[in-house]
Amino acid sequence: MRTVRIGLLGLGVVGSAVAKAILDERGMSQRSGVRLELVKAAVRDLSKQRSVDLPDGILTTNPADVVGNPDIDIVVELMGGENPAFDLISRALSSGKHVVSANKEVLAKRGGELLETASGSGAKLMYEASVGGGIPILNPISDDLLANRIDSIRAIINGTTNYILTRMSGESAAYDAVLGDAQRLGYAEADPTADVDGFDALYKIAILGQLAFGTSVPIDGIHREGIGRIDARDFRYADELGYTIKLIAAAQRTDVGLLLRVHPSLVPLDVPMASVNGAMNMVEIEGDLVGPLWLQGAGAGPSPTASAVLGDVLNIARELGSPAAENSSQSPLPLAPMSGHTCQYYIRLTAADQPGVLAQIAKMLGDANISIRSVIQMDTDETSGRADLVIMTHSALEANMQEAADRLRGLEVVVELDNLIRVESYGQSQ
Ligand SMILES: NC(=O)c1ccc[n+]([C@@H]2O[C@H](COP(=O)([O-])OP(=O)(O)OC[C@H]3O[C@@H](n4cnc5c(N)ncnc54)[C@H](OP(=O)(O)O)[C@@H]3O)[C@@H](O)[C@H]2O)c1
Numbered sequence: 533m534r535t536v537r538i539g540l541l542g543l544g545v546v547g548s549a550v551a552k553a554i555l556d557e558r559g560m561s562q563r564s565g566v567r568l569e570l571v572k573a574a575v576r577d578l579s580k581q582r583s584v585d586l587p588d589g590i591l592t593t594n595p596a597d598v599v600g601n602p603d604i605d606i607v608v609e610l611m612g613g614e615n616p617a618f619d620l621i622s623r624a625l626s627s628g629k630h631v632v633s634a635n636k637e638v639l640a641k642r643g644g645e646l647l648e649t650a651s652g653s654g655a656k657l658m659y660e661a662s663v664g665g666g667i668p669i670l671n672p673i674s675d676d677l678l679a680n681r682i683d684s685i686r687a688i689i690n691g692t693t694n695y696i697l698t699r700m701s702g703e704s705a706a707y708d709a710v711l712g713d714a715q716r717l718g719y720a721e722a723d724p725t726a727d728v729d730g731f732d733a734l735y736k737i738a739i740l741g742q743l744a745f746g747t748s749v750p751i752d753g754i755h756r757e758g759i760g761r762i763d764a765r766d767f768r769y770a771d772e773l774g775y776t777i778k779l780i781a782a783a784q785r786t787d788v789g790l791l792l793r794v795h796p797s798l799v800p801l802d803v804p805m806a807s808v809n810g811a812m813n814m815v816e817i818e819g820d821l822v823g824p825l826w827l828q829g830a831g832a833g834p835s836p837t838a839s840a841v842l843g844d845v846l847n848i849a850r851e852l853g854s855p856a857a858e859n860s861s862q863s864p865l866p867l868a869p870m871s872g873h874t875c876q877y878y879i880r881l882t883a884a885d886q887p888g889v890l891a892q893i894a895k896m897l898g899d900a901n902i903s904i905r906s907v908i909q910m911d912t913d914e915t916s917g918r919a920d921l922v923i924m925t926h927s928a929l930e931a932n933m934q935e936a937a938d939r940l941r942g943l944e945v946v947v948e949l950d951n952l953i954r955v956e957s958y959g960q961s962q
Contacts, residue, residue, distance in 0.1 A: 533567050536849040539598035540573040541620055542610035543582060543591070546634055546661070547573065549834035550608060550841050552584040560842070566849040568842075572598045574611075599624040606845055609633040618642050625649045625657060632844040634661035634837055640735035644748045658844035663736045664689060664813050666836025667829040668843070673744050673817065680819030682744040684784040686956065689736045691811035691831045692727035693759050693779040695719045697796075698809040701767045701776055707760065719811060729758035730779065730794040737781035737792055744817075745783065747790045747864040755870035757795035766880060766951055769910055769922045770798050773878070776806050780956060789868035798878050798955040804828075805956075871931035876905065876955040878924055881940065882947040885912055885919040889945045893923070896943065900936035902928040918947055927957070 538554060540547050553560070554568045561567040573586065574595040592598070599607055599620050607624040609631060611617050617638045624631050626649055633639065639646070639662050650657040660670045664687075673682065688694050692714060699710045711728065714720035726732045734756050738749045759779055770777055775798040784791045799806045804826050808814040813831030818824050830836040883889050894904060903926045910920040925933070933952070941949050 533561060533565065534849075535567045535569050536845075537569050537571045537603055537605045538608060538845065539571050539601055539604035539606070540608050540610060541595055541598055541617070542612070543573045543575050543584070544610065544612075545834050546837045546841065547608075547610040548582055548584045549838035550610065551586065553835075553838050553842055555584065555586075560846070564846045564850060566846060568845065568849070571604050572601060574598050595620050599629070600627070604629065606630045606632060606848055608841060608845060609635055610841070611635070612637065614638050614641055618646070621646055621657070622649050625655045626653055628653050628655050630656040630848045631658075632661075632841055632848065633657070633659045634841055635659070636662040636732065636735040636739060640738040640749075640751055643739060643742060656848050658848060659739070660844050661837045661840035663739050664815055664827070664829070665691075665831040665833060666839045667813060667815065667827050667831065668840070669740070669815050669827055670743055671843070671847070672827070673740075677817065677819050677822060680821045682785070682817060682819050684782065684818045685737075685740050685744055685815065686780055686782045686784075686805070687733075687737070687740070687813070687815040688778050688805060688808050689781045689813055689815065689831060690727055690730075690733045690779060691813060692720045692724065693730075693733070694808065694813070695811045696728070697759060697762065697777055697779065700762065700764055701771075704764045704768065706764055707762060728760060730756045730781075733779060733781040733794045737783055737794060740815075741783040741790060741792050745785065745790045745865045747867060749790075749792060749867065753792070753867050755793040755795065755873075759796050761951055762796055762953075763951065765910070765920065766878075766953065769880060769908070769920075770878065770953075771801075772908070773798075773906075773922070773924060774801055775799060775878075775955065776801055777953065778805060778808075780805075785865065786868045786872065788872060789866035791868040791870065791873055793870060793873065796953055798953055800956070800958055803958050871929075871934070873930040873954075874927050875930075875957055876925055876927055877902075877933055878922065878951070878953045878955060879937075879940075879949070880920065880922050880951040881949045882918050883921050884945040884947065885914075885917050886945070890921075892943060892945055893921070893940065896939050897923075897925065897936050900932045900939070902926075902932055902936055920950075924955075
């Protein structure tokens with residue numbers, strides 16, 4: 533049986549799980565026909581307590597002992613962040629070493645450059661674990677679905693925000709309270725910005741967009757909104773209308789190019805995504821031959837992520853897997869602007885509870901070419917003379933909706949435009 537020698541960059545949450553799975557073996561060599569040997573693991577701090585017992589001589593604080601080591605066949609990058617990961621992956625690939633990475637940030641920001649380096653040297657770069665943790669997504673798109681023209685990908689791809697939104701929905705709890713709990717329970721980082729402001733989801737949809745549509749995506753060209761404005765009332769009102777609220781990351785083929793967007797959306801209660809709860813992830817892929825596919829599972833966590841990392845390692849080791857890079861030879865779609873997106877909208881606003889208010893709001897929307905599907909007056913505060921209004925529109929153009937929202941904010945009878953949430957379309961009447 534052939535032995536393939538592995539060097540790790542990083543031995544944290546995921547790195548330790550990968551090292552443990554290699555050392556424990558668990559029949560992996562029998563299943564794959566390849567024996568993996570852990571040669572080196574680079575870390576920052578040698579004195580740190582690790583959750584895996586390593587044989588002597590494996591730990592190093594010098595990443596060059598991994599990327600420049602002639603005894604290593606595959607470098608597994610599990611450090612995270614753009615730098616020094618980018619330089620280390622580039623050095624490994626240039627010298628002909630294959631690389632497996634779980635690092636969404638470096639792949640979203642500099643994946644194009646890394647894939648070029650890989651194709652220049654003939655090395656493979658695989659990164660299944662960078663999107664959706666343990667769920668196989670990238671390799672199915674580049675292998676099993678290759679006969680398809682991918683028309684859209686929609687995903688719940690960030691476990692932290694899905695955990696927060698699920699709890700807000702189930703307990704009518706406020707965003708800040710649930711975020712605090714999520715931090716105490718380890719579902720959210722001390723600095724939750726990357727998750728709650730949608731950056732993590734943005735990196736992942738950039739990687740998916742590039743792979744499935746061949747379009748190199750500058751990440752600042754992706755529309756991004758976080759979940760901080762979602763209020764317990766939005767869940768109550770959405771539920772009365774037959775929806776829940778999820779942070780959706782989407783990449784969709786449109787007439788003018790590829791539209792990528794990350795924002796909270798109303799999702800109909802009767803579609804599969806509505807029941808993806810807690811830290812679970814789901815990716816919905818629509819191919820022209822296969823139709824809709826739903827891939828669901830643990831989007832993070834040490835063992836699920838190690839499963840995806842080692843799947844790539846074994847694919848390279850067996851020389852069976854196609855590198856993700858191969859799919860990027862398709863002619864790229866141009867990027868489509870968010871202003872051209874069309875969907876229904878949920879508008880929640882606080883307005884003066886007096887005659888004629890609705891007529892003013894309806895006129896303003898009508899002037900922007902937006903027609904109203906329904907208006908519901910929710911809670912009324914008789915002391916202040918204010919009422920919560922929830923308006924559902926018919927399908928409208930994003931540019932028109934944003935213009936109308938600005939004008940609504942300027943209306944004297946509108947105290948506050950509290951929330952504007954897009955509704956995911958599932959082919960129902962608009
Ligand atoms: N955690 C998950 O569930 C998950 C899921 C999917 C993808 N990922 C991705 O997997 C990657 C690793 O995540 P993680 O959660 O395992 O991170 P982590 O626990 O913070 O581990 C990072 C590791 O990299 C080492 N490291 C960082 N900078 C280094 C440097 N300059 N030189 C040498 N070693 C360095 C650290 O060394 P020390 O231990 O000495 O500090 C640590 O061992 C990230 O890209 C992440 O986005 C994670």
